[in-house]
Amino acid sequence: MPFLIDNFALFRDAFLTTLSLSLLAGLLAFVLGTVLAALRVSPVAPLRGLATFYVEVFRNTPLTVVFFFMIFGLPQIDFVVGFFTGAVLSVGLYTAAFVCEAVRSGINAVSPGQAEAARAIGLTFGQSLREVVLPQAFRTVVPPLGNVWIAMVKNTSIAAGFSVSELSSLLPRLVNANAGDLLFVLLGVVVGYMVITLPSAYAVHSLERRVAILR
Amino acid sequence: MRITRYAATLAAFGLVLAGCASEAGNQAAETSGSSAAVNTEASFAAGTTMARLNEAGAMTIGTKFDQPGFGLLNPRTGEPEGFDVEVAKIIAAELGIEAKNIEWKETVSANRESFIQNGQVDIVAATYTINDTRKQLVGFAGPYYIAGQDIMVTKGNPLKIEGPEDLAGKKVCSVEGSTPAQNIRDKYPQAQLVLFDVYSKCADALDNGQVDAVTTDNVILTGLVAGSPDKRELVGKPFTEEPYGIGLKKEDTDFRNFVNDALEQAFEDGRWAEAWDRTAGKITGQEAPEPPQVDRY
Numbered sequence: 001m002p003f004l005i006d007n008f009a010l011f012r013d014a015f016l017t018t019l020s021l022s023l024l025a026g027l028l029a030f031v032l033g034t035v036l037a038a039l040r041v042s043p044v045a046p047l048r049g050l051a052t053f054y055v056e057v058f059r060n061t062p063l064t065v066v067f068f069f070m071i072f073g074l075p076q077i078d079f080v081v082g083f084f085t086g087a088v089l090s091v092g093l094y095t096a097a098f099v100c101e102a103v104r105s106g107i108n109a110v111s112p113g114q115a116e117a118a119r120a121i122g123l124t125f126g127q128s129l130r131e132v133v134l135p136q137a138f139r140t141v142v143p144p145l146g147n148v149w150i151a152m153v154k155n156t157s158i159a160a161g162f163s164v165s166e167l168s169s170l171l172p173r174l175v176n177a178n179a180g181d182l183l184f185v186l187l188g189v190v191v192g193y194m195v196i197t198l199p200s201a202y203a204v205h206s207l208e209r210r211v212a213i214l215r
Numbered sequence: 216m217r218i219t220r221y222a223a224t225l226a227a228f229g230l231v232l233a234g235c236a237s238e239a240g241n242q243a244a245e246t247s248g249s250s251a252a253v254n255t256e257a258s259f260a261a262g263t264t265m266a267r268l269n270e271a272g273a274m275t276i277g278t279k280f281d282q283p284g285f286g287l288l289n290p291r292t293g294e295p296e297g298f299d300v301e302v303a304k305i306i307a308a309e310l311g312i313e314a315k316n317i318e319w320k321e322t323v324s325a326n327r328e329s330f331i332q333n334g335q336v337d338i339v340a341a342t343y344t345i346n347d348t349r350k351q352l353v354g355f356a357g358p359y360y361i362a363g364q365d366i367m368v369t370k371g372n373p374l375k376i377e378g379p380e381d382l383a384g385k386k387v388c389s390v391e392g393s394t395p396a397q398n399i400r401d402k403y404p405q406a407q408l409v410l411f412d413v414y415s416k417c418a419d420a421l422d423n424g425q426v427d428a429v430t431t432d433n434v435i436l437t438g439l440v441a442g443s444p445d446k447r448e449l450v451g452k453p454f455t456e457e458p459y460g461i462g463l464k465k466e467d468t469d470f471r472n473f474v475n476d477a478l479e480q481a482f483e484d485g486r487w488a489e490a491w492d493r494t495a496g497k498i499t500g501q502e503a504p505e506p507p508q509v510d511r512y
Contacts, residue, residue, distance in 0.1 A: 072416070075423040083409070160391070161412035172325055172392030172412065179328040179352055 003181045015192045018166040022153045028092030033099025058097035066090045087159035095152045102144040106137035139211040146204030167192045257311040264470040269311045276303045277322030277336035283438030284495035301490035303340040309477040328352045339462035355460035356474035363453025364395045365433035382406035385427040388417035395431045437499045475509045482506035
């Protein structure tokens with residue numbers, strides 16, 4: 001226990017790094033994922049093809065490989081980003097594919113009558129998406145999106161292997177020097193992640209109940 | 216009918232391939248034998264670890280699988296090779312255990328102490344630096360080699376880095392949790408530390424120009440330089456002393472004394488120098504250094 005108190009500053013800074021990495025990557029993922037979902041259901045075939053290509057590439061590539069590409073591959077063609085920015089981009093772009101699929105399933109769950117009625121009263125494709133379809137779609141996909149968010153928070157631990165000093169990087173840093181306090185280090189790291197994921201799970205649950213569509 | 220015929224053919228083919236593969240593995244294992252002569256007349260006092268291992272005729276040794284020259288897994292034979300491996304084989308030979316009866320386990324830096332304490336390995340020979348914090352958890356025989364922290368830079372040393380003081384304001388790469396990384400944090404805080412989880416990433420980052428230098432033990436750096444000698448070079452001025460020891464159980468004083476005796480024997484009769492020449496010496500191109508003084512405590 002005194003070990004955790006002595007190293008509290010380390011844990012706190014690592015926790016804040018994980019939190020900021022999750023929030024920034026999450027913002028990128030949700031915005032980009034929604035745009036991609038809209039592209040995938042659009043009537044314009046090349047846009048559909050582009051979005052499908054993006055989703056297939058990022059869903060079938062492990063996150064570690066995406067990181068490698070971002071941090072070691074792209075500099076070979078002179079595209080260099082800092083390590084934290086690279087981590088945000090890697091996690092965000094990867095998770096956007098999953099957000100896209102979740103949102104798209106929500107769009108498909110909205111009854112086609114809604115889209116037809118929207119077109120019938122003269123709304124354009126973008127307007128019918130924005131005003132009619134997406135608001136209803138998001139209400140149905142709150143649980144899967146919450147899932148994607150929580151999985152993403154834990155996926156940020158891969159950044160520890162690519163020079164971002166976040167929670168998981170504390171494991172080698174503290175355990176190698178203090179092998180006797182292994183359990184305390186693990187406890188500290190797990191609690192750090194749970195401080196983000198448990199309230200998120202609770203928030204997702206209460207949001208889901210609030211916006212549930214009663215059929 | 217056709218599907219079952221295809222499946223049967225594939226299964227038969229697979230079995231033949233498996234048979235061939237294990238045959239090749241056996242042949243490779245026979246050719247890469249250790250030259251340490253096994254002491255078949257060894258006898259030990261009853262109840263000691265040495266007696267137990269000698270009777271079992273086998274032991275488990277922890278080593279690194281990813282350090283060229285010291286402990287590197289050969290994918291074709293499935294066995295590690297290197298200086299640490301050879302020194303461990305010498306100790307096993309003194310216990311009357313043949314090299315082929317040694318079970319090798321990969322011990323990464325984080326799990327060396329727990330493997331020794333749990334008894335998952337009998338000894339650890341894995342670029343294991345002796346220090347007082349670790350002595351509280353495990354015992355050390357040796358040292359059997361003194362490494363030193365050094366710096367690797369791009370060939371030609373364009374930034375003229377000659378020592379750790381020159382790292383101020385520069386990006387230097389190491390592995391998270393390693394002693395060299397902590398050393399830079401404690402003693403040279405003006406250097407900007409970039410930390411990955413494996414040294415190969417540090418080497419890639421140096422080649423890409425994302426970092427200015429890589430720092431760790433000189434033996435690890437030599438292995439990295441050997442990977443791309445036209446792009447990387449070693450500054451060559453070690454600024455710490457990292458004594459490598461054999462890790463074993465803390466309370467086992469008899470075993471520790473035995474291993475120290477075995478090491479001193481190997482220093483004297485040339486087996487240690489010969490093991491160096493066959494492994495790390497081939498990569499570094501250097502001759503075997505003076506053997507260190509074992510520390511009996």
